[in-house]
Amino acid sequence: MPCDDRLHFRCYRRRTFLTLALAPLLAVGAQAEEDESDKPPAPDDRFTFLTGPKKGQVVRAEDLALGGPQMQVFPMAPDGTVRNNRLSLVILARFDPATLSEETRAHAADGVVAYTAVCTHQGCPVNMWSTDRKAFVCSCHGSVFDPRNGAEVLDGPAPRPLPALGLKLKDGVVTVARTFTSRVGGTQG
Ligand code: FES
Incomplete structure (x- = not known):
């Protein structure tokens, strides 16, 4: 069933699950950017x-x-x-x-x-x-x-x-x- 009803309980649960599943991936991406500034000098810097x-x-x-x-x-x-x-x-x-x-x-x-x-x-x-x-x-x-x-x-x-x-x-x-x-x-x- 398409989740176009924001008040429908099952849709709410699916959106919440996706949000929680994506959160760690977004955090890892942000961490990767931070890590570049933490690295030592490298060729072509x-x-x-x-x-x-x-x-x-x-x-x-x-x-x-x-x-x-x-x-x-x-x-x-x-x-x-x-x-x-x-x-x-x-x-x-x-x-x-x-x-x-x-x-x-x-x-x-x-x-x-x-x-x-x-x-x-x-x-x-x-x-x-x-x-x-x-x-x-x-x-x-x-x-x-x-x-x-x-x-x-x-x-x-x-x-x-x-x-x-x-x-x-x-x-x-x-x-x-x-x-x-x-x-x-x-x-x-
Ligand atoms: S830290 Fe002691 S001389 Fe540099």
Whole structure:
């Protein structure tokens, strides 16, 4: 019997059943969208500025000052989803390619380097720059990382370098070529 009578009890039961059956599917769909922003950077992601006058814009190589400091950015999936989770925060910086170590040059794109912004000590954001040492500094406990040499630890309690991201340029836009070289996070995760 067609359910065209809204007051008919059997029709009401059928509609209620369909609504309840579809609800979990809709929830799963919404969850899938949320999950994309929770994922780590992946090949062909671009980057978007976290702060400053260009906040929200796509990062181009010429947006980065030659010789530092670093900029904090989030990866952005090809569909425009920003991966704005804590472990996906990235720092970008640009140097003369001739000043990079061989290993660093292999991950860089025309002198642009990318590392996780999550300190390998206790997971604070690596958010400061030492003009004297031309190096990244974590303000929590003073770890210093050399951006031109694989983010090697120059000072402080960090137990290992910052994992690097492989990069490429697409029409001048800074783009992910390869995933992080090692696990992202501090000693406690
Ligand atoms: S969390 Fe970075 S130095 Fe401790």
